[in-house]
Each structure stands twice: as structure tokens, then as C-alpha cells.
Amino acid sequence: MLYAGFMSFSTVIHEVWFLGLVLQVLLAVVLMVRGMWKKFPIFTTYTLFSLLETAVLYAVFRNQVLYTYFYVIGESVLYILGLALVYEIFIHLFAAQPALRKMAGMVFRVVVFLLVLLAGAVLYLKAPLIAPHGSGGISALLIVEESARLLQVGLIMFLFLFSSAFGLHWRQHVFGITLGLGIATVVELVAVTVALHAGPTLVKVLNLAHVASFDFSIMIWLGYLALPERVTNRADVPHRAQLEQWNQAVTELISR
Amino acid sequence: MMITVLVIALAVCAVTLFYLAVRSRIKQSGQSIRPVNLKAFRTLMDRGDEYFLKERLPRSKFTKLKRQRIRVTARYVGRIAGNASAVLHMGEAARLSPAPEVAQTAVQVMELATHIRLQCLLAMTKLAVEYALPSLQLTPAMLVPKYQVLRENVSRLGNLQRGNVTPLAAGI
Numbered sequence: 388m389l390y391a392g393f394m395s396f397s398t399v400i401h402e403v404w405f406l407g408l409v410l411q412v413l414l415a416v417v418l419m420v421r422g423m424w425k426k427f428p429i430f431t432t433y434t435l436f437s438l439l440e441t442a443v444l445y446a447v448f449r450n451q452v453l454y455t456y457f458y459v460i461g462e463s464v465l466y467i468l469g470l471a472l473v474y475e476i477f478i479h480l481f482a483a484q485p486a487l488r489k490m491a492g493m494v495f496r497v498v499v500f501l502l503v504l505l506a507g508a509v510l511y512l513k514a515p516l517i518a519p520h521g522s523g524g525i526s527a528l529l530i531v532e533e534s535a536r537l538l539q540v541g542l543i544m545f546l547f548l549f550s551s552a553f554g555l556h557w558r559q560h561v562f563g564i565t566l567g568l569g570i571a572t573v574v575e576l577v578a579v580t581v582a583l584h585a586g587p588t589l590v591k592v593l594n595l596a597h598v599a600s601f602d603f604s605i606m607i608w609l610g611y612l613a614l615p616e617r618v619t620n621r622a623d624v625p626h627r628a629q630l631e632q633w634n635q636a637v638t639e640l641i642s643r
Numbered sequence: 644m645m646i647t648v649l650v651i652a653l654a655v656c657a658v659t660l661f662y663l664a665v666r667s668r669i670k671q672s673g674q675s676i677r678p679v680n681l682k683a684f685r686t687l688m689d690r691g692d693e694y695f696l697k698e699r700l701p702r703s704k705f706t707k708l709k710r711q712r713i714r715v716t717a718r719y720v721g722r723i724a725g726n727a728s729a730v731l732h733m734g735e736a737a738r739l740s741p742a743p744e745v746a747q748t749a750v751q752v753m754e755l756a757t758h759i760r761l762q763c764l765l766a767m768t769k770l771a772v773e774y775a776l777p778s779l780q781l782t783p784a785m786l787v788p789k790y791q792v793l794r795e796n797v798s799r800l801g802n803l804q805r806g807n808v809t810p811l812a813a814g815i
């Protein structure tokens with residue numbers, strides 16, 4: 388919602404934004420009622436702060452100075468909470484994998500280091516873009532946000548890649564939280580990256596996509612957290628006779 | 644502008660990854676242990692066969708055949724990796740068993756399954772290199788002994804639990 392200052396909100400954006408506020412209230416209720424705040428304290432803090440930020444921004448969006456001020460503070464806090472949330476997901480993902488935890492921790496630190504370097508490089512290489520822009524402050528903020536989101540997206544990608552390489556099973560709630568965070572962060576990354584080169588019309592579209600994607604992420608969180616966790620169906624383990632039939636078929640296929 | 648394109652490409656990769664993760668999770672929910680024919684697997688890895696084919700066949704035909712063998716071997720490795728993943732998932736519950744022996748065996752099984760997943764990654768990398776350069780000879784030969792130890796340990800866990808894990812040991 389950074390571009391509120393230099394663009395007029397259409398009714399659609401306003402309504403989508405309001406929908407997000409309602410959804411966040413609903414999510415907060417679900418987290419409290421289902422006692423999820425004990426299991427995911429950082430996610431709960433993230434959600435509650437995001438709700439607070441949205442409510443405050445919604446209340447002051449007509450005042451450009453106040454809006455920018457609250458936006459910068461709110462997004463900075465949310466960003467730090469977002470990074471902490473990635474770490475909370477990491478802890479949950481590897482809680483049941485004692486053999487992998489140490490190696491994953493090591494790789495995680497290396498990935499953080501490389502991503503910080505990458506984010507720094509983006510910041511450095513894009514710094515010259517600040518000067519020619521009319522609103523230098525806004526473009527500087529966009530570049531900083533781009534670097535920051537790059538780090539966050541990279542970490543979420545690492546979690547998915549690492550778990551996929553080792554065939555780890557994602558628990559429903561942890562998966563939902565990661566997926567929602569991932570989608571919201573990726574859209575935000577694209578929005579801030581493109582906004583720097585975009586005209587006012589495209590900025591409006593990006594703004595709508597950004598707000599809509601966050602609403603979509605909240606829906607994902609609601610869906611995954613409200614539903615009870617599925618229990619593994621052990622009945623899926625096939626009988627030996629069936630296994631032997633499959634085995635024979637594959638063997639025939641190989642030896643033909 | 645170049646950086647912007649790279650960042651957008653990364654974002655597209657991330658979205659693809661999310662999609663694959665959702666698909667993989669849906670598949671994982673119905674994941675079961677699938678049998679692996681270790682004898683056939685060993686035959687595929689037999690270098691003696693490969694030398695024989697190399698001497699008898701023209702180079703182009705040998706290359707084509709070797710690539711076929713690699714594709715099949717990769718499927719075996721993939722199946723072993725899938726089974727190790729299923730064992731990891733099933734071991735999560737057994738690890739929390741009130742019986743210390745069951746919990747301990749589950750931890751051992753999970754450690755071994757993790758090790759096999761790592762071996763599978765290495766094996767897949769080696770197979771990919773051999774597929775690209777068929778004249779090279781890199782075989783995931785170290786995979787078989789570890790997989791056999793996993794079978795024995797899963798079988799032991801099944802005996803300890805006397806529950807649903809028994810068909811699992813028989814399956815792999």
C-alpha cells in the first residue's frame with residue numbers, strides 16, 4: 388500500500404483492502420479459539436501486528452504524511468517478524484528430524500549469508516536508480532524493500548527445496564503458514580521490483596495485486612489452520628501380495 | 644534492468660516451487676511403501692554388463708542403451724528415495740512411542756532413512772552426469788548396502804511395535 392500517496396484508490400482496491408481487514412480479524416479469532424498462539428507464537432504476533440497495521444493504515448490513508456510514516460514503521464516491524472516467522476517454520480519443520488537438524492541449521496546459516504550478500508548487491512546496483520526519480524524517498528524505500536523481500540523469498544524457497552530434497556513431510560498447519568507467507572512475499576517482491584519502473588496505471592494494478600494476494604494468503608492461513616490436521620492413514624500401506632504383483636510388473640517392464 | 648529481470652525470474656521460480664510443493668504434499672498424503680527389486684537394481688548397476696555391451700555394440704547404440712539403463716536406474720533410486728521418505732514420515736509417530744526401545748529404534752531408522760535420502764541425492768547427481776557423458780562410469784553402488792540395513796532396522800521396528808509397521812518392512 389506504499390503508493391497510496393501518489394495514486395487515488397479505486398473502489399475495488401478499497402473494498403479488497405477492507406476484506407483483508409475482516410479476514411485478519413477472522414484469522415486472529417481462529418488463532419485464539421484454537422489455541423494456536425501457543426504452538427505458533429511468532430505467527431500469532433505477526434498476524435496481530437499485521438491486523439493492527441492494516442487498521443491504522445485504513446484509518447489514516449487520506450493523510451499522506453501519516454500514512455507513509457505508519458507504513459514505514461509497520462512494514463519494518465512486519466518484515467522482522469516475517470524473518471522470525473521463517474525461523475519458527477524452520478524449527479517446526481525439523482523438530483521431528485533429529486538427524487537432519489544440525490545439517491539443516493548449517494545450510495540455513497550459509498543460505499542466510501548468501502542471501503544477505505545478494506540483497507546487498509541488489510541494493511548497491513539499484514542505488515543509482517534513486518536519483519532520476521521524482522520522488523526519491525519512495526524509490527529508495529522501494530529498493531530497500533526489494534532487497535529485504537529478496538532475502539525473505541530466498542529463505543522460504545530454501546525451506547521448500549531442502550524439505551523436498553529430503554522428502555520431509557510438512558505438517559498441515561506449518562505448510563499452510565509457509566505457503567501463505569510465500570505467496571504474499573513473492574507478490575510483494577514483484578510489486579516493489581516492477582513499481583520502480585512502472586507508470587501510474589501499472590502501479591495501480593500492482594497495488595491491487597498486492598492487496599489481493601495478501602487477502603489470498605490470509606484465506607490460505609484460515610483454510611489450513613481452521614481445518615483439523617489430517618492423521619496419516621496407515622491403511623494405505625499395501626498388502627504384500629499386491630506389492631509382489633507390482634514388483635513383478637516392474638521387473639517385467641525392465642527385463643523385456 | 645538486468646537485476647529486475649533476475650528478480651522477476653526468481654519470483655517465477657518461487658511460485659513454481661510453491662506449486663510443486665502443494666502437488667507433492669497432495670501426493671505425499673497418499674504415499675505408501677513401494678517395492679524395490681534389489682536384484683534387478685544390482686544387475687542394472689553391473690559394470691560387467693556395461694563392459695560387455697561397450698565391446699559388442701557400436702558407440703552410438705551403446706550410448707543410447709546406457710542412457711536407457713540410467714533412466715531405469717534413476718527410477719529405482721527415486722523409488723528408494725520415496726520409500727525412505729515414507730519411513731521418515733511413519734517414524735515420526737513411532738519416535739514418540741512410550742516404549743523406549745521402540746522410540747530408540749525409530750530414531751535409528753529415521754537417521755538411516757535420512758542418510759539414504761542424502762545418498763539418493765548423490766546417486767541422482769552421478770546418474771545425471773553419466774547420462775550427459777555416457778563414457779563416464781559413476782555408479783551409485785554404495786546405496787544398496789545402506790538400503791539393506793534400513794530394511795533390517797524397519798523390520799526390527801515392526802517387530803517391536805507389533806502393529807501396522809510390519810507390512811511396511813515386508814514391503815521394502
